[in-house]
Amino acid sequence: MQARVARILNQVEVQGNSLERIQGYIGIEHEKPATETGKPPAYWSVSGELRVENLSARYSEDGPKVLHKVSFHIKTGERVGFVGRTGSGKSSLTLSLLRCIPTEGSVMYDGLKTSELNLDALRSSITIIPQVPELLNGSLLANLDPFGQYEDAELNYALRAAGFFALQSEMDDGKIMLDSSISTGGSNLSVGQRQIFALARVIVRNSKILILDEATSAIDYKTDSIIQNSLRQELQGDVSLITVAHRLQTIMDADKIMVLDAGHIVEFDSPEDNLYAMAGAN
Ligand SMILES: Nc1ncnc2c1ncn2[C@@H]1O[C@H](COP(=O)(O)OP(=O)(O)OP(=O)(O)O)[C@@H](O)[C@H]1O
Numbered sequence: 001m002q003a004r005v006a007r008i009l010n011q012v013e014v015q016g017n018s019l020e021r022i023q024g025y026i027g028i029e030h031e032k033p034a035t036e037t038g039k040p041p042a043y044w045s046v047s048g049e050l051r052v053e054n055l056s057a058r059y060s061e062d063g064p065k066v067l068h069k070v071s072f073h074i075k076t077g078e079r080v081g082f083v084g085r086t087g088s089g090k091s092s093l094t095l096s097l098l099r100c101i102p103t104e105g106s107v108m109y110d111g112l113k114t115s116e117l118n119l120d121a122l123r124s125s126i127t128i129i130p131q132v133p134e135l136l137n138g139s140l141l142a143n144l145d146p147f148g149q150y151e152d153a154e155l156n157y158a159l160r161a162a163g164f165f166a167l168q169s170e171m172d173d174g175k176i177m178l179d180s181s182i183s184t185g186g187s188n189l190s191v192g193q194r195q196i197f198a199l200a201r202v203i204v205r206n207s208k209i210l211i212l213d214e215a216t217s218a219i220d221y222k223t224d225s226i227i228q229n230s231l232r233q234e235l236q237g238d239v240s241l242i243t244v245a246h247r248l249q250t251i252m253d254a255d256k257i258m259v260l261d262a263g264h265i266v267e268f269d270s271p272e273d274n275l276y277a278m279a280g281a282n
Helices: 002-027 090-097 119-125 140-144 152-162 191-205 221-234 248-252 275-280
Strands: 050-058 065-074 079-083 103-109 126-129 209-213 240-244 256-261 264-269
Touching: 050 090, 065 090, 065 103, 065 264, 079 090, 079 248, 090 103, 090 209, 090 240, 119 126, 126 191, 140 152, 140 191, 152 191, 152 221, 191 221
Parallel strands: 079 240, 079 256, 126 209, 209 240
Antiparallel strands: 050 065, 050 103, 256 264
């Protein structure tokens, strides 16, 4: 009897915590919904050019600045590595490019100020692949194309091009199909598979700027070489690639390396000219 009461009390506490969390989410200040104003012209998003001028950022309106007037230019199709010690501002810079944190200064993407752009348009044109991409519960297809905008052939092509089918071992007796089911968060896929899957999304969406937060420890050699090959072969020409890099090997391939330190750019140059970067990569 006592054990039963204890169990019920425990359940009440757990459910109470869930309620509290839900209430917390409801209370979070929402981003302004996307509006008709700020819709880019039809010809927009044809290139991956990015021009940043005097960009400063902080995590809250009254918090300390974590980026200090950084300026740089990334040309269409360039491959750039961001390096720097922990806390130097690499992630903050990527978040600023997508207007995820408060900023001052200007970010021009393909000739338009991102501050005046519709958030939907901005975030469907610049894609971030985080270190551990989250997937939704449901089929692979629903994750890749939640609004049913693409043909199966296009989706299959993107998955193949990203190298997803090259890693067929962990689901459905070794065969991954568009209707294979994904557990919450993507837990039945390896981190590497999730990054490759996210890459397929970039290919489907035809994003012109890709920001890849390199996942180092969780990815084995085979998966890493599949990712690197897909990046090299599939995202050529007009797709600009920013890699938040943690290894020398990745940035040696880049056209330019940006070294950040305490929210400032201390170098922005080719790998050959950027000896400081070699010391700064962590
Ligand atoms: N959510 C946050 N709220 C407040 N400050 C933050 C937050 N995230 C990062 N910061 C601060 O912003 C500064 C830059 O951190 P950032 O995460 O951009 O560095 P990073 O170079 O990406 O580091 P890492 O390599 O560890 O990911 C640090 O001083 C950090 O403490």
